Amino acid sequence: MTNTIIRDIAAKDHPHWMILWAEYLRFYREKLPVEITDATWAVLMETDGAIKGIVAEKSGIVVGFALYLFHPSTGSLHCNCYLEDLYVAENSRGGGVARALILEVYKRADIAKAGRVYWQTQQYNAPARALYDTLAKVTSNVQYERY
Numbered sequence: 482m483t484n485t486i487i488r489d490i491a492a493k494d495h496p497h498w499m500i501l502w503a504e505y506l507r508f509y510r511e512k513l514p515v516e517i518t519d520a521t522w523a524v525l526m527e528t529d530g531a532i533k534g535i536v537a538e539k540s541g542i543v544v545g546f547a548l549y550l551f552h553p554s555t556g557s558l559h560c561n562c563y564l565e566d567l568y569v570a571e572n573s574r575g576g577g578v579a580r581a582l583i584l585e586v587y588k589r590a591d592i593a594k595a596g597r598v599y600w601q602t603q604q605y606n607a608p609a610r611a612l613y614d615t616l617a618k619v620t621s622n623v624q625y626e627r628y
């Protein structure tokens with residue numbers, strides 16, 4: 482993690498983020514229409530946008546990002562924080578970048594007084610789960626999605 486800065490995503494990050502976003506979609510074999518990617522970027526650039534982004538920058542290059550959002554909850558007076566997307570460039574993995582991104586989301590959730598910080602991953606995503614197991618507990622929730 483030497484020389485890695487974690488900071489808010491900014492307009493200048495667009496070219497690097499687009500590369501990482503494309504790699505992330507490829508990782509998930511997801512083909513998103515370009516207007517969705519453009520809309521996500523536009524929200525990220527809003528001052529009080531509903532989706533928030535942070536990046537990890539190493540020697541002027543963005544090597545990872547986390548996108549998260551706060552939403553109200555029927556179970557708490559405070560919002561919850563959902564970590565929706567997390568990605569680190571292949572050649573920057575294993576050095577604590579994702580851990581630092583998640584810890585930064587935790588910090589921001591604390592500032593927002595969020596009741597929970599949660600996210601999901603595939604059961605078989607072993608590298609991600611090895612990291613998550615050191616930072617969070619696995620819940621018994623099962624996700625359902627409309628047919």
Ligand SMILES: CC(C)(COP(=O)(O)OP(=O)(O)OC[C@H]1O[C@@H](n2cnc3c(N)ncnc32)[C@H](O)[C@@H]1OP(=O)(O)O)[C@@H](O)C(=O)NCCC(=O)NCCS
Pocket residue numbers: 505508567568569570573574575576577578579580581601602603606607608609611612613
């Ligand atoms: C999952 C991912 C974000 C991890 O990023 P990373 O920067 O390599 O993670 P870190 O270096 O912070 O991980 C630290 C810990 O995670 C575990 N870990 C990370 N990569 C691992 C791997 N390939 N094999 C085994 N353990 C791994 C280790 O326990 C490591 O602990 P250590 O610091 O004591 O060695 C990255 O592999 C990635 O972007 N994968 C593709 C997209 C993805 O799966 N995103 C998450 C979707 S939910």
